[in-house]
Amino acid sequence: MSRAMPLRQCTVIAVLALVTAFTLIGCGGGRNADGADAVIELGSLYEPGNLSNVDAGGQGVTEAFSGNVYEGLLKLNDDGSISKLLAKDYQVSADGLTYTFTLRDGVKFHSGKPLVAADVKSSFERVTAESSQAARKSSYEVVQTVDVPDDRTVVFHLSSRSISFPYLLSYVWIVNPQLSDPKSQADGTGPYKFQSWRRGSTLSIVRNDDYWGERPKNGGATFHYFTDSNAQTNALLSKQIDLIVNVQSPDTLAQFDKQAGFQVTEGTSTTKELLAFNDRVKPFDNVLVRRAVYSAIDREKLLKAIWGGRGKTIGSMVPPTDPWFEDLVHLNPYDPALSKRLLAEAGLPDGFTFTLLTPNYDPHPTVAEFLKSELAKIGVTVNIEIITADQWSTRVFEEHDFEATLQEHVNDRDVVWYANPDFYWGYNNEQVQQLVKRAESAETADQQVDLLKQANRIIAGEAASAWLYLYPQIVIARDTISGFPVNGLNSQFYVYDITKS
Amino acid sequence: MPGYLLRRVVFLVLSFALAMLVIFVLLRALPGDPANALLGADATDEQIAAARAQVGSDQPLLAQLVGWIGDITRLHLGQSFVGGYSVLPEIVDRLAVTLPLTLISFLISVAAAGLIGYLAAVRSESFFGVAISGLSQIGIAVPVFWVGILLVWIFALEAGWFPSGGFPADGWSTPGDVVSSLVLPVATIVIVMTASLVRYVRTATLDVLDSDYMRNARALGAGRWEAFLRHGLRNASVPVISILGIELASTLLGAVVVESVFSLPGLGSMLTKAIAQHDYPSIQGVLVVTTFLVLAIGFLADIVQRIIDPRLRSSLSGAQS
Numbered sequence: 155m156s157r158a159m160p161l162r163q164c165t166v167i168a169v170l171a172l173v174t175a176f177t178l179i180g181c182g183g184g185r186n187a188d189g190a191d192a193v194i195e196l197g198s199l200y201e202p203g204n205l206s207n208v209d210a211g212g213q214g215v216t217e218a219f220s221g222n223v224y225e226g227l228l229k230l231n232d233d234g235s236i237s238k239l240l241a242k243d244y245q246v247s248a249d250g251l252t253y254t255f256t257l258r259d260g261v262k263f264h265s266g267k268p269l270v271a272a273d274v275k276s277s278f279e280r281v282t283a284e285s286s287q288a289a290r291k292s293s294y295e296v297v298q299t300v301d302v303p304d305d306r307t308v309v310f311h312l313s314s315r316s317i318s319f320p321y322l323l324s325y326v327w328i329v330n331p332q333l334s335d336p337k338s339q340a341d342g343t344g345p346y347k348f349q350s351w352r353r354g355s356t357l358s359i360v361r362n363d364d365y366w367g368e369r370p371k372n373g374g375a376t377f378h379y380f381t382d383s384n385a386q387t388n389a390l391l392s393k394q395i396d397l398i399v400n401v402q403s404p405d406t407l408a409q410f411d412k413q414a415g416f417q418v419t420e421g422t423s424t425t426k427e428l429l430a431f432n433d434r435v436k437p438f439d440n441v442l443v444r445r446a447v448y449s450a451i452d453r454e455k456l457l458k459a460i461w462g463g464r465g466k467t468i469g470s471m472v473p474p475t476d477p478w479f480e481d482l483v484h485l486n487p488y489d490p491a492l493s494k495r496l497l498a499e500a501g502l503p504d505g506f507t508f509t510l511l512t513p514n515y516d517p518h519p520t521v522a523e524f525l526k527s528e529l530a531k532i533g534v535t536v537n538i539e540i541i542t543a544d545q546w547s548t549r550v551f552e553e554h555d556f557e558a559t560l561q562e563h564v565n566d567r568d569v570v571w572y573a574n575p576d577f578y579w580g581y582n583n584e585q586v587q588q589l590v591k592r593a594e595s596a597e598t599a600d601q602q603v604d605l606l607k608q609a610n611r612i613i614a615g616e617a618a619s620a621w622l623y624l625y626p627q628i629v630i631a632r633d634t635i636s637g638f639p640v641n642g643l644n645s646q647f648y649v650y651d652i653t654k655s
Numbered sequence: 656m657p658g659y660l661l662r663r664v665v666f667l668v669l670s671f672a673l674a675m676l677v678i679f680v681l682l683r684a685l686p687g688d689p690a691n692a693l694l695g696a697d698a699t700d701e702q703i704a705a706a707r708a709q710v711g712s713d714q715p716l717l718a719q720l721v722g723w724i725g726d727i728t729r730l731h732l733g734q735s736f737v738g739g740y741s742v743l744p745e746i747v748d749r750l751a752v753t754l755p756l757t758l759i760s761f762l763i764s765v766a767a768a769g770l771i772g773y774l775a776a777v778r779s780e781s782f783f784g785v786a787i788s789g790l791s792q793i794g795i796a797v798p799v800f801w802v803g804i805l806l807v808w809i810f811a812l813e814a815g816w817f818p819s820g821g822f823p824a825d826g827w828s829t830p831g832d833v834v835s836s837l838v839l840p841v842a843t844i845v846i847v848m849t850a851s852l853v854r855y856v857r858t859a860t861l862d863v864l865d866s867d868y869m870r871n872a873r874a875l876g877a878g879r880w881e882a883f884l885r886h887g888l889r890n891a892s893v894p895v896i897s898i899l900g901i902e903l904a905s906t907l908l909g910a911v912v913v914e915s916v917f918s919l920p921g922l923g924s925m926l927t928k929a930i931a932q933h934d935y936p937s938i939q940g941v942l943v944v945t946t947f948l949v950l951a952i953g954f955l956a957d958i959v960q961r962i963i964d965p966r967l968r969s970s971l972s973g974a975q976s
Contacts (some may be wrong), residue, residue: 356824
């Protein structure tokens with residue numbers, strides 16, 4: 155009898171606990187509104203380090219904020235073109251050294267402060283400041299001074315012509331100079347305001363109802379950050395999120411190809427997988443050897459093995475969305491017989507051995523194994539050494555202590571890095587350097603395109619690196635979603651046209 | 656007892672200080688520069704130098720150590736190199752996820768393991784007892800993330816009863832959503848932890864059931880359960896409490912795997928991310944807090960054991976209590 159009591163009491167308590175739990179679950183927050191006020195739930199693997207793009211916030215902050223919360227004078231569109239945004243208009247002087255921008259009227263920051271020209275100047279100086287870790291910072295050195303003759307006009311004085319200047323300006327966020335902590339707070343002019351950030355979990359932005367431009371087609375967006383791509387996939391399958399911004403793992407695709415209710419969209423990315431040689435050291439200082447190695451790799455097979463037919467093979471550093479793109483795959487075709495001849499010509503008929511520094515995250519280890527087996531067929535032995543991203547930064551990027559390495563490069567318009575002999579791959583070609591310099595000082599965009607194409611042909615012809623393939627840019631979304639960007643230039647992801655029905 | 660307590664507290668403080676020194680030295684002995692996390696793909700030499708200056712990796716070690724010790728005593732855990740946020744408030748936010756996850760799992764596991772372990776011991780000869788023993792072996796052997804993925808597949812994807820992961824953006828202000836997001840992670844940890852604890856409880860209970868005083872109590876007319884409660888429980892708990900302390904402490908950070916599978920913004924994921932970025936203030940901050948918690952749990956376990964078991968009190972402290 156005294157034994158039965160505790161048991162009954164336990165049962166009662168257990169039942170009460172379960173009932174309470176289920177009631178609480180049932181009282182959980184309801185789902186969001188549909189239509190014009192819907193909140194889009196996005197899944198991403200790239201959480202920002204912080205909310206500033208000059209303090210190494212990473213590609214996550216570009217993804218969440220560029221074009222959504224912060225805007226520039228000019229904007230980089232999904233197809234690679236540049237359009238005016240906060241600049242109503244701009245004039246370039248005949249000698250190309252003076253850019254005069256006229257600001258739009260009626261633009262306010264989210265805090266309510268009106269936008270004036272001095273804000274543009276301070277935003278620019280934020281990027282060029284000594285402590286700034288902004289991308290392409292060195293490119294802005296071409297600007298000598300920034301003048302603000304009145305509240306609506308900003309004048310940039312350049313020390314030499316720079317045809318890329320408008321493009322470079324699209325990276326400069328116009329930030330309220332009164333913002334005290336840009337790493338954890340935000341105050342921009344964009345169609346969305348920053349609402350909250352729960353580190354390790356979600357970042358929310360809401361529609362700015364006082365926006366100067368076209369009203370966004372939704373009420374806001376919440377970025378859900380995952381460290382595990384399976385968890386991200388499950389979240390989409392269970393409809394907790396509406397779309398995945400940039401699918402990095404090919405296995406995910408297989409699951410969705412069979413599922414009803416989802417759409418898989420493939421666009422063009424700017425992310426290139428490279429086998430980068432150290433062009434300073436033997437044997438890769440010899441063009442013939444580099445071309446031999448490049449031609450021994452069956453890139454179609456590699457791409458098919460990793461991405462199953464998605465993505466694209468490329469013959470140079472230039473992705474299809476850059477204005478100077480041309481298909482140069484034929485310059486270094488897959489031809490093992492050619493490879494052997496080139497090696498013999500270079501004085502290495504019996505092949506050689508080299509160490510390949512391989513970052514430890516996908517897809518590099520797989521690519522490394524593939525290269526090892528392909529190059530073995532022409533007598534070249536590859537020793538794979540796995541390193542962390544951190545070691546890559548130190549050994550390869552800073553110390554240049556490597557023979558060859560694998561890396562993915564996500565930027566657009568980065569072929570000009572081959573004109574910098576101090577860049578980690580150490581490619582040093584006078585003619586290319588001259589062409590790139592002249593391209594930057596070109597008077598028209600067409601001239602720039604022509605000169606860079608010429609430079610690119612040389613770089614590719616000499617196999618400065620072996621460009622293996624272009625990653626596909628894949629967005630997976632529920633069928634109820636439309637209006638999302640399909641190309642992924644530099645990780646930006648404009649959410650203002652996304653609708654949820 | 657007071658003498659013992661005082662000695663124990665002093666020992667706690669000394670262990671903590673030693674642990675802090677070890678953490679500091681080990682972190683800086685690791686290869687890799689914290690400045691790397693701040694660099695972009697096209698960083699120039701000037702930007703690299705600026706990043707180093709910002710994280711202070713160009714300062715002498717002793718200066719860094721002294722500065723850090725001074726900060727801890729004032730509870731200033733510093734600011735993240737990469738994120739710029741204050742470390743202590745962020746740790747508190749993360750604990751709001753990890754502590755409930757860990758404590759609820761722990762409590763449920765202790766209750767379940769206590770009951771199941773006892774039954775397994777009492778019915779050890781029967782099929783039921785053997786089955787429990789076998790199942791607990793399986794429970795220990797399976798990796799915790801596999802259990803998590805299995806639960807997600809069955810209850811989130813197929814049945815749709817619970818979310819597959821994530822933590823509500825509004826946190827505890829929507830308690831229903833929080834409970835819903837924690838059910839599967841808690842179940843995952845409970846399954847694995849219970850399996851492990853069951854074996855200890857079963858062994859401890861078997862030992863006690865075999866003893867003379869239990870047999871005497873039964874011979875004098877006490878029921879099995881009554882005899883166990885009155886005489887056996889205190890003896891059985893002493894070894895189990897040490898294990899409980901260890902399990903609780905290891906779950907605090909061990910939950911990182913569960914946090915990854917379920918995308919929960921807990922302490923473990925803060926630590927792993929900080930390690931990848933060489934974000935010393937965050938790493939040190941999390942390690943300081945968890946080391947303190949682990950030492951405190953060990954301390955509490957010791958005290959509880961002494962309270963339960965009079966033999967421990969008098970034999971070690973020297974004085975009669």
